[in-house]
Amino acid sequence: MIPFDLQEPASLAEAIALLDPDDPSVRPVAGGTALMLMMKAGLFQPTRLISLRRLEGDLRRVHVDEHGDLHLGALVPLSKLELSPLVAEHAPAVSETCRTLSNVRVRNVATLGGHVAHGDPHMDLPPLLIALGARARAVGPRGERWIDAADLFVGYYQTALERDELLAEIVIPAPSPDSSAAYVKFTALSADDWPAVGVAAAVRRREGVILDAVLAVSAATEKPIRLAAAEAAIRGKSTSSGSFDEAAEAAAHEVEPLADIRGSTAYKREMVRVHVRRALIKASHS
Amino acid sequence: MSPQLRHISFTLNGNSVTAEVAPHHTLVEMLQEQFHLYGARESCGQGLCGCCTVIVNGRSVSGCLYLAAFADQANIVTVEGLAKGEQLDPVQEAFVSCSGFQCGFCTSGFILMVNQLLEKNANPTEDEIRHYLSGNLCRCATYPDIISAVHAAATTLRKE
Numbered sequence: 350m351i352p353f354d355l356q357e358p359a360s361l362a363e364a365i366a367l368l369d370p371d372d373p374s375v376r377p378v379a380g381g382t383a384l385m386l387m388m389k390a391g392l393f394q395p396t397r398l399i400s401l402r403r404l405e406g407d408l409r410r411v412h413v414d415e416h417g418d419l420h421l422g423a424l425v426p427l428s429k430l431e432l433s434p435l436v437a438e439h440a441p442a443v444s445e446t447c448r449t450l451s452n453v454r455v456r457n458v459a460t461l462g463g464h465v466a467h468g469d470p471h472m473d474l475p476p477l478l479i480a481l482g483a484r485a486r487a488v489g490p491r492g493e494r495w496i497d498a499a500d501l502f503v504g505y506y507q508t509a510l511e512r513d514e515l516l517a518e519i520v521i522p523a524p525s526p527d528s529s530a531a532y533v534k535f536t537a538l539s540a541d542d543w544p545a546v547g548v549a550a551a552v553r554r555r556e557g558v559i560l561d562a563v564l565a566v567s568a569a570t571e572k573p574i575r576l577a578a579a580e581a582a583i584r585g586k587s588t589s590s591g592s593f594d595e596a597a598e599a600a601a602h603e604v605e606p607l608a609d610i611r612g613s614t615a616y617k618r619e620m621v622r623v624h625v626r627r628a629l630i631k632a633s634h635s
Numbered sequence: 636m637s638p639q640l641r642h643i644s645f646t647l648n649g650n651s652v653t654a655e656v657a658p659h660h661t662l663v664e665m666l667q668e669q670f671h672l673y674g675a676r677e678s679c680g681q682g683l684c685g686c687c688t689v690i691v692n693g694r695s696v697s698g699c700l701y702l703a704a705f706a707d708q709a710n711i712v713t714v715e716g717l718a719k720g721e722q723l724d725p726v727q728e729a730f731v732s733c734s735g736f737q738c739g740f741c742t743s744g745f746i747l748m749v750n751q752l753l754e755k756n757a758n759p760t761e762d763e764i765r766h767y768l769s770g771n772l773c774r775c776a777t778y779p780d781i782i783s784a785v786h787a788a789a790t791t792l793r794k795e
């Protein structure tokens with residue numbers, strides 16, 4: 350890797366002050382796993398990195414507030430999400446997704462904040478966070494603001510975060526008793542490859558009927574997105590798997606998959622169809 | 636830009652040490668160049684194969700994707716820190732007795748990962764072993780023998 354400067358502030362405020370809104374070669378670094386991949390490949394050449402590793406407090410915490418909302422600090426490693434009993438209880442689909450996200454060593458180092466802020470469409474958690482109605486708290490020189498997960502991913506490796514903002518936490522709202530969620534992925538090159546298609550579904554159902562569903566797809570598309578037509582197709586339908594076909598069909602129509610080494614556009618479209626169906630089955634039977 | 640060296644101190648295999656590192660150095664580079672420890676070696680360089688496994692504060696990391704500067708104040712263990720003098724640790728013993736390697740390039744990473752697995756799960760099933768070790772690759776494909784070695788080491792450790 351080529352040389353760069355490294356700063357290690359001790360507080361969130363200090364870290365924000367060190368960010369530069371005008372210079373894309375200055376970036377925060379958390380676990381460093383995603384950045385180091387890019388730096389080693391020569392895709393990113395920083396002049397200065399601001400390490401978040403000395404920051405303490407809520408940024409490293411997992412907790413449930415008085416409303417039952419689950420707060421996940423941006424510096425929480427993915428291995429902690431995988432193993433936390435609080436996450437297992439309040440967002441079991443998140444724990445399950447983390448179990449097959451990359452490998453143990455990456456999960457030990459990679460943080461939730463880096464995972465989300467990277468804006469890489471191949472990450473596993475973003476579509477699930479969208480389906481779960483999660484919100485992100487961003488902190489910058491002008492104070493803090495909340496961004497819905499569905500509005501956070503604005504393009505290929507692009508998020509709604511400003512260059513001088515840091516992600517502080519992700520909050521997953523308390524699930525209603527009639528809701529459940531699931532994430533399924535398709536890995537094309539090997540069992541534990543990055544996903545070629547990832548689909549998350551959150552459904553609310555009563556007496557065998559889907560009241561509503563949020564569906565999101567990632568990896569196949571340039572950014573994680575909601576599948577509005579598929580959501581409309583499943584609303585009010587029965588939870589018998591026959592009615593999932595229509596939603597799967599709608600999803601396959603509305604996505605615009607990007608072709609890459611993991612599959613052509615047509616192939617990924619087909620995989621979206623299959624996995625929307627699987628995600629709906631899994632969510633409505635869990 | 637000339638790399639600005641920084642002075643870091645940490646514990647390495649039980650000893651307090653110091654090093655001069657540049658921000659862009661990786662943990663593997665530092666261990667090899669400054670401490671002549673070659674157990675952790677870079678192969679894929681992308682976090683996929685586990686040849687560069689190092690234990691930092693009790694957790695496994697890929698040394699190829701870990702900044703050396705982040706070792707400051709940490710407790711670092713490499714494969715060289717497992718044996719007590721001439722006496723191999725139970726996982727190392729098991730890899731020898733089960734022939735859990737051929738060329739040996741991947742072995743130090745596997746041995747550290749297996750130590751981590753057995754700390755968390757004293758009696759893993761074959762599925763659990765395969766899942767835990769899915770981020771470690773062996774080009775010689777000695778996987779069946781590696782799995783035997785994990786079972787053997789688990790048996791020894793449960794007796795201790």
Ligand SMILES: Cc1cc2nc3c(=O)[nH]c(=O)nc-3n(C[C@H](O)[C@H](O)[C@H](O)COP(=O)(O)OP(=O)(O)OC[C@H]3O[C@@H](n4cnc5c(N)ncnc54)[C@H](O)[C@@H]3O)c2cc1C
Nearest residue numbers: 379380381382383384459460462463464466472473516682
């Ligand atoms: C071998 C390998 C395999 C992988 N496989 C998968 C996979 O199958 N599925 C999957 O989902 N992911 C996979 N990943 C990606 C992994 O999830 C990410 O690399 C990781 O989550 C990034 O977290 P980090 O803390 O290391 O981020 P960093 O590399 O530190 O940062 C990533 C980005 O986020 C920014 N950033 C970091 N923290 C913040 C913050 N708090 N606020 C604002 N910006 C911030 C950085 O500036 C940078 O742009 C894989 C990674 C590796 C190395």
Ligand code: FES
Nearest residue numbers: 678680682685699
């Ligand atoms: S060399 Fe680090 S994981 Fe392969």
Ligand code: FES
Nearest residue numbers: 737739773774775
């Ligand atoms: S023994 Fe040769 S790579 Fe594993």
